[in-house]
Amino acid sequence: MTQTDPISAEDQDRHAAKMARKKAARDRMMETKTGEKGLIIVHTGPGKGKSSSGFGMIMRSIAHGMPCAVVQFIKGAWDTGERTLLTTHFTDICQFHAMGEGFTWETQDKSRDIAMAQAGWARARDLIRDPAIRMVLLDEINIALRYGYLDAAEVVAFLQAEKPAMTHVVLTGRGAPDALIEAADLVTEMTQVKHPFRSGIKAQAGVEY
Template sequence: MGRKPVSEEEHAAKKAKIKAARDRMMAEKIGEKGLIIVHTGPGKGKSSSGFGMILRCIAHGMPCAVVQFIKGAWDTGERRLLTEHFGDLCQFHAMGEGFTWETQNRARDIAAAEAGWEKAKELIRDPSIRMVLLDEINIALRYEYLDIEAVIAFLREEKPEMTHVVLTGRNAAEGLIEAADLVTEMTLVKHPFRAGIKAQAGVEY
């Protein structure tokens, strides 16, 4: 048995009620603050989402910066776009030397992560920079290339009030999730890699 058709008047009344409730809710949201944002989980899209936010900042004329902790050796589309076309608004620092299984040198990985974190702190401390993306920092934290407690303490104590910091990478630490204002977990449902499809330009990088 099919559903009873809804008249235009009923539809309009229902939507008006929803809009009124939404408007009341939005009227109560008047605060602004710099957010600690975490993109984590096994699914694809963590870095892509972070770079989407960086592009929004650029569109609004807001100075921003990127520090890449792992994919520094990759010639990515994001890196090309930002450095070649938006270098006046977005600083880009590729600090990593590749994934940990590529370098096979823990001391070198730690040194690269520490250099990345020092650059990140410098950028975050600059109140003129409105957003800093710490791409794949969660991987560096997971492998203990950086001290998670020191990172959390810095974000809580030294981040300027209106600066947004985005941290990406799977396996985000519980302490970081607790300290964050906004956390999104990407869920893996299906990925072409499992069917023998390699990483492709425009999709993965």
Template sequence: MSESTERDERHLARMQRKKAVIDERIATSPNECGLLLVLTGNGKGKSSSAFGMLARALGHGMQCGVVQFIKGRNSTGEELFFRRFPEQVRYHVMGEGFTWETQDRQRDIAAAEAAWAVSRQLLQDPDVQFVVLDELNIALKHGYLDLDQVLSDIQARPPMQHVIVTGRAAKPEMIELADTVTEMGMLKHAFQAGIRAQKGVEL
């Protein structure tokens, strides 16, 4: 038997064992349930990942909702795109801009509270199957919202509703509640080289 053939057989045996483990795990898992996903960390891609999943949900014909907590009134590519589907996506830009832009804590608190009121409506609607709460972690980090109330509202959502929460510095309590947590790490960013945010990449 050649070395190549032996390697192929070892690979086959290894993959068969792996498949058996995965198949058993799938067989013993609940069929379907609403998930809470948290996308956090200092790296780029948190909102981008959330909106990629939103596009996937849209492709499946789901009713979706988006609330953007911090990002301001300048339209982004994702907003321009998803507003083309008003019958499937309820899109709400509620932020007043990043905190270093507004420089007004009370105004930021009022904006966050208004955004959470809209979020609560989505979280209470059994017809809404997929919700993106973009930069909610930032609003919680700065104390603009009551964490316990936010967690309670998320827990009380319809059982089949998926929720994605994005933003740096996710609270430990949010991470504990989540089903899936991804921390984006930054190895390198164009902004560090003095390159502004680009349409189609950040905008």
């Protein structure tokens, strides 16, 4: 049978029965999922989409009328589409703080990179402590942790001790440290299967930034 062939009554009944069983099983599972809490969410791995996913969550928060904030580490000097959109249209509900000046191979100044990362983390702590802010995106903070610009143990300890109960914190960037992954409620590792950069295609507006 192909997709264009008519579905027989027998096939339809079999499909309906199968879906009914799936729905009953899912309904039973959902009955046990009643809790809510502010989550520590990590997007890491070598694949594309870590920051994009984080900004998608920020847009969801805005759509739900939830105050939110972004602290952008490392690539804060970039003129990205997300930054333009948020700072042009949503400043009443979303704070945006670009604290980095570029990747470390661009700045070539380790002391300044560390100082900027520390300043970003100080700003992030203030935002996370504010119970009125429901989600905070720490974009590319994992890079700062990987290079040792920030102390991973300190970041984890702060999140566990001082994050308000209903505040979501999203941390993006490849190379998330084990301590952060262990402390997180939700961890997604992006894998790279194929990327146009390997074929000589540069980063493009609307895709990478």
